[in-house]
Amino acid sequence: MRPADETETDWMAYGHCADRPPSLFFPSDGVGVDVARRICADCPVKELCLEYALTNRIDHGVWGGCSERERRRILKRRRQEAEATATETPTGA
Ligand code: SF4
Numbered sequence: 001m002r003p004a005d006e007t008e009t010d011w012m013a014y015g016h017c018a019d020r021p022p023s024l025f026f027p028s029d030g031v032g033v034d035v036a037r038r039i040c041a042d043c044p045v046k047e048l049c050l051e052y053a054l055t056n057r058i059d060h061g062v063w064g065g066c067s068e069r070e071r072r073r074i075l076k077r078r079r080q081e082a083e084a085t086a087t088e089t090p091t092g093a
Contacts, residue, residue: 011045040065
C-alpha cells in the first residue's frame with residue numbers, strides 16, 4: 001500500500017515539466033512566468049496541477065499555467081463565491 005501523499009502526486013510524472021529544470025517554474029520575473037506558462041499550456045495534467053497548488057496553498061512558482069498572483073485571484077474568487085452561497089437565504093418559493 002502506498003502512502004496517500006504519494007498517490008496524490010502521481011500525476012506529476014506526466015507533466016511537461018517532469019524532464020525540465022524546476023527553476024523554469026519558479027521564475028523571478030514576468031518573462032520567466034510567460035516561458036513557464038507556454039510549457040504548461042498543453043500539459044495533460046494542467047488541471048490536476050492547478051488544483052494541487054490551490055489545495056495546498058502553494059505560494060511560489062507557476063503551477064497549472066498560473067502564477068502566484070493568478071492563484072491568489074482564483075482562491076479569492078472561490079472564497080467570495082462560497083461566502084455568497086453561504087449567505088444566500090432561501091426564497092421559500
Ligand atoms: S501544468 Fe505546468 S507545472 Fe503543472 S505539471 Fe504541467 S508543466 Fe508542470
